[in-house]
Amino acid sequence: MSSQTLIRTCSIWRALEIVGDTPTLLALEASWIGVRRFDEFHQRTGLLKALLSDRLKRLVESGIFEKKPYSTSPPRHEYVLTRKGRDLYWVTLMLLRWEQRWAEQDGEIRVTLTHRTCGHPFTPEPACAHCRGDFNATDVTWREGPGVGWMAPLYSRRRQQRDNVVGTSLFKTGAQLMGDRWASLIMRSIFTGINRFDDICRDTAIATNVLSERLAWLVSIGVIRQHQYASSPPRHEYRVSRKGLDYFPALLMLMQWGDKYYVSPEGPPLLLTHKACNHGLDAIVVCSHCRETIQPNDVTFEIMEPGAIVTAG
Known part of the structure; x- marks a missing residue:
């Protein structure tokens, strides 16, 4: 197998194979709101029943949901987050944070989180566990870890679901971005200093036509921008915008989740350092008021949607 058919090993890549899909992220969002039963998932997400059934089945197979009976006559089941699923909470919070800052919401959806x-x-x-200081992509350095290597890009085949968000979602654009596996892999490349078309193509093994379309989409939603670095012939590279920089914590939390559940025996492929304290970055999510670490059971929320108020926690 030639080097052109290999990509860098990456916990983001492994995590995206599980959750890098918009319908999957919508199902996870619904679960955080308190949805447990199939009809409730269907009503909340607006997904076709066959598509929803498939994604719930995959989430059970991946160990993110546990299917528990709540009725025997007739047989009925509900879907409950496992420990592995609950460990995606920080990813969800970072997507919500990004959506509230940057995305245009349909109608008047507002979310208020309260720290118990x-x-x-x-x-x-997002904060560094060592110094508890904030960070973004410019505050972090990357280097190869013990698990770095090359692997065949054995991507599972999926239809593009980016434009199929039809239900009520708290992070519609965030789900479209993280749920588009190719787009997230492109953002990974750019965050790690790979900015030019051919280099991104080699790093991700994405087909050139797909890469062109995804780069154009990422530019159109404002998370990256083109920068011309040569005029004859014209050549461009891609850089993250302020909006794109603010997406970094969501992708980083996904990488940490992938490191926990899908890392190679040698260790993580990438090691990060927080420049401010010069320590390895163990990213956490903290309360903006008291700076304590946030866990799922510590939070209550109120969601104001057109015609409804949802509270939970």
Whole structure:
């Protein structure tokens, strides 16, 4: 097998094979809101029943949901997050944070999170576990880890579901972005300093026509921008915008989840350092008011949607 058919090993790549799909992310979002039963998932997500059934089945097979009976006559089941599924909570919070800052919401959807520990409404903020300081992509350096290597890009085949968000979603654009596996892999490349078309293509093994379409889409939604670095002939590279920089914590939390559940025996493929404290970056999510670490059971929320108020937690 030639080097052109291989890509860098990456925990983001492995995690995206599980959750890099918009319908999957919509099902996970519904579960955080308290949805457990199939009809509730269908109503909340607006997904076709066959598509929803398939994604719930995959989430059970991946160990993210556990299927539990709640009725024997007739047989009925509900879907409950496992520990592995609950460990995606920080990914969800970072997608919600990004959506609230940058995306245009349909109607008047507003989310208020309250931290039980301090009793205050809060914004979830990414922080370094060592110094508890905030960070973004420019505050982090990357280097190869013990698990770095090359692997065949054995991507599972999926239809593009980016434009099929028809139900009520708290992070519609975020689900489209992370749920488009190719787009997330492109963002991974750009965040790690790979900016030019041919280099991104080699790094991700994405077909050139697909890469062109995804780069154009990422430019159109404002997370990356083109920068011309040569005029004869014209050549461009791609850089993240402020909006794109703010997406970094969501992708990083996904990488950490992938490191926990899908890392190679040698260790993580990438090691990150927080420049401010010069320590290895163990990213956490903290309360913007008291700076304590946020866990699922620590949060209550109120969602104001057109014609309804949803509370949980």
